Amino acid sequence: MHTIIEIQKEIIDDFAMFDDWIQKYEHLIDLGKELSPIDQKYKISENLIKGCQSRVWLHAEYVEGKIIYTADSDAVMTKGIVAILINVLSGQNPSEIATAKLGFINEIGLKEQLSPTRANGLVSMIKQMKLYAIAFSKQQ
Amino acid sequence: MLDVSKIRSQFPILSRRVNGQNLVYFDNGATTQKPQIVIDAESKYYANQNSNVHRGVHFLSGLATDKFEESRSTIQNFIGAKHKHEIIFTKGTTDSINLVANGFKTFLNKGDEIIISEQEHHSNIVPWQICCEQSGSNLKVIPILDNGEMDMDFFYNLLSENTKLVAVSHISNALGTINNIEKIIEKSHSVGAKVLIDGAQAASHISLNMQKLDADFYCFSAHKMFGPTGVGILYGKEDILNSLPPYQSGGEMIKEVSFSGTTYADLPHKFEAGTPNISGVVAFKSAIDFISNLEVNKIAKYEAELLQYATSELLKIEGVRIYGTSKKKSAIISFNLEGLHPYDIGMIVDKMGIAIRTGQHCAQPIMERFNIPGTVRISLAVYNTKEEIDLCINAIKKAKIMLS
Numbered sequence: 001m002h003t004i005i006e007i008q009k010e011i012i013d014d015f016a017m018f019d020d021w022i023q024k025y026e027h028l029i030d031l032g033k034e035l036s037p038i039d040q041k042y043k044i045s046e047n048l049i050k051g052c053q054s055r056v057w058l059h060a061e062y063v064e065g066k067i068i069y070t071a072d073s074d075a076v077m078t079k080g081i082v083a084i085l086i087n088v089l090s091g092q093n094p095s096e097i098a099t100a101k102l103g104f105i106n107e108i109g110l111k112e113q114l115s116p117t118r119a120n121g122l123v124s125m126i127k128q129m130k131l132y133a134i135a136f137s138k139q140q
Numbered sequence: 141m142l143d144v145s146k147i148r149s150q151f152p153i154l155s156r157r158v159n160g161q162n163l164v165y166f167d168n169g170a171t172t173q174k175p176q177i178v179i180d181a182e183s184k185y186y187a188n189q190n191s192n193v194h195r196g197v198h199f200l201s202g203l204a205t206d207k208f209e210e211s212r213s214t215i216q217n218f219i220g221a222k223h224k225h226e227i228i229f230t231k232g233t234t235d236s237i238n239l240v241a242n243g244f245k246t247f248l249n250k251g252d253e254i255i256i257s258e259q260e261h262h263s264n265i266v267p268w269q270i271c272c273e274q275s276g277s278n279l280k281v282i283p284i285l286d287n288g289e290m291d292m293d294f295f296y297n298l299l300s301e302n303t304k305l306v307a308v309s310h311i312s313n314a315l316g317t318i319n320n321i322e323k324i325i326e327k328s329h330s331v332g333a334k335v336l337i338d339g340a341q342a343a344s345h346i347s348l349n350m351q352k353l354d355a356d357f358y359c360f361s362a363h364k365m366f367g368p369t370g371v372g373i374l375y376g377k378e379d380i381l382n383s384l385p386p387y388q389s390g391g392e393m394i395k396e397v398s399f400s401g402t403t404y405a406d407l408p409h410k411f412e413a414g415t416p417n418i419s420g421v422v423a424f425k426s427a428i429d430f431i432s433n434l435e436v437n438k439i440a441k442y443e444a445e446l447l448q449y450a451t452s453e454l455l456k457i458e459g460v461r462i463y464g465t466s467k468k469k470s471a472i473i474s475f476n477l478e479g480l481h482p483y484d485i486g487m488i489v490d491k492m493g494i495a496i497r498t499g500q501h502c503a504q505p506i507m508e509r510f511n512i513p514g515t516v517r518i519s520l521a522v523y524n525t526k527e528e529i530d531l532c533i534n535a536i537k538k539a540k541i542m543l544s
Contacts, residue, residue, distance in 0.1 A: 021159070021491045026542060053499050054483045055513065074513060075481035076543060077488075 004096055007088050008104035015108035024109065028080030035083040038070040049124050054078045056125055060132035066091050067136055069129060081110065081122055089129055097133035102126065142434060142442050148523045150175040150430075161493025164528045169313050169341060169472055169519030170497055171363045175430050178367060181423035193418055194392060194409070208418055211425040212408070215373060218428050219358065220349035223378050225407040229416050232372035233340040234263040236359035237307070239374055239411060240336055241267035243384035244305060250276035253302045255333075257282040257290050258509055259312045259319075262502045264338045268307055277304070284509060288315035288464035296327060303333040310342035314501040314517065315464025316447075316472030318346070325354055334380065340364055345443060345470050347436040356380055362420065367427030371420040374411070381407050388413040439522045443471040446520045450529045454518075457537060463510055471520035474501070477536070480543050482516045488539035494532050 002010070018024045042059035049056040054075030061068045069090040073079040088104070089097050148154050151173045156163055165173060185207070191200035193208045209224075216224045230236045248254075254268050258281055272279045280303075282295045290308070299306075306328040311318050321337055328335045336357035339348070344365035350358060357380070362371035376384070386393055386404055393413040395403040404410045431439070450473055454460050459478035476482060486498030497517040500507045507514055518532065 022542070025488060025491070029542060053514065054481055075483040077484045078481075 032079030094137035236374035
């Protein structure tokens with residue numbers, strides 16, 4: 001298992017190969033389509049992230065000291081971004097997730113998609129992922 | 141015929157680039173861009189005329205007051221109001237509706253009814269919900285038909301002697317439907333109800349005459365008609381405005397203040413507490429002049445042409461469904477592409493310099509009505525062109541290919 005920092009580095013390298021926004025967006029769309037499906041029973045309103053233009057469901061499970069996140073969205077671009085966040089944070093331990101610095105967002109040119117002032121609510125998604133981490137770390 | 145390239149040249153922002161592309165601005169329903177004369181009027185006000193209004197005896201205060209009141213007269217003429225003091229300056233349409241809702245609740249008793257429609261913007265829903273909650277009255281809702289028009293038969297059945305107010309939009313911001321407000325006003329008056337029209341999407345697109353229309357209240361915003369943000373109008377008939385209690389209190393709105401009791405100023409000042417957005421009001425006059433020079437009817441004719449062209453081009457794309465297909469429509473097109481989320485489309489076309497709105501357009505009941513998460517909305521203005529529509533259509537096609 002790679003660390004959060006290592007995975008971010010890999011993502012930055014992946015995105016560095018793309019010359020323009022079209023390739024970047026196509027990559028995001030592919031990631032969205034490839035995202036492992038969430039169990040239907042978790043697609044409930046309690047798991048919806050507030051503040052997104054598209055609906056995002058997030059579920060977290062604590063398995064052997066690690067948090068496993070699953071998620072879904074009705075918009076494929078959002079799903080792509082969600083997939084990246086899951087790639088970075090899922091399977092890590094709670095304290096690392098809670099304190100993780102997600103510098104890769106600026107470096108892959110998706111800052112505008114993740115900026116707190118935008119109407120997409122993905123900042124809320126990161127916040128929710130970290131809140132789960134804080135809650136689970138208290139169970140440790 | 142309008143000289144559109146000449147019109148465009150008056151809007152500096154239209155020549156800027158976005159994401160490396162020429163800007164195509166199709167979000168006019170949210171706010172319009174501003175012509176140079178409006179920008180100049182704001183800056184000239186601060187450079188040459190700034191002072192507080194209706195107060196000082198000094199030269200500049202007099203000048204600022206003249207400019208401010210000149211704007212009121214211009215708006216009075218523009219909407220054909222009988223009296224100048226029937227024009228109240230507010231922060232915007234939302235503020236105008238809140239002003240009326242807050243005062244109107246004092247007229248209401250338990251069992252009274254207010255009627256709105258399913259088509260309303262949240263700003264013409266929530267103030268009435270609060271008004272009803274606080275006065276013990278009931279809110280009734282006119283449903284919309286599949287084509288986005290109000291169900292008028294349903295409306296006629298709702299009307300009764302309990303109906304005290306009917307609050308509906310002139311044009312739906314999410315569907316573009318031009319509502320038959322003449323009929324709504326006539327029928328409402330026949331049971332003694334007052335009528336408030338939310339004219340935010342109509343004021344620069346349809347020629348208005350308050351005396352002919354006979355609405356009791358008509359609300360609109362400067363920023364949706366080439367004017368500054370933070371300025372709105374509440375038109376109200378003199379006698380109703382006189383009977384309506386004040387909204388906000390403070391300076392400017394009083395006649396005499398003492399601790400044994402305060403008397404309120406006459407219209408319009410009774411509803412204009414505090415220092416208003418003077419520069420905005422002054423610049424709004426330039427926006428109205430801009431519209432008047434072009435003539436609202438010519439604007440409407442040109443926009444209808446754009447609407448027709450955009451609609452037919454859009455329908456050539458397979459899987460497009462347009463929401464709001466009334467015969468009488470403003471240049472607003474809400475649509476979805478089968479199987480695709482509006483947000484995804486908006487994100488991709490943005491990269492091609494196209495500014496369109498995606499989401500629920502502050503009208504969640506409509507989205508529920510059609511059982512959709514939102515729509516993509518194109519809303520056109522007089523400076524838009526068929527070439528821009530072509531660019532937008534190509535961008536949508538590109539998005540469709542990328543997302544499918």
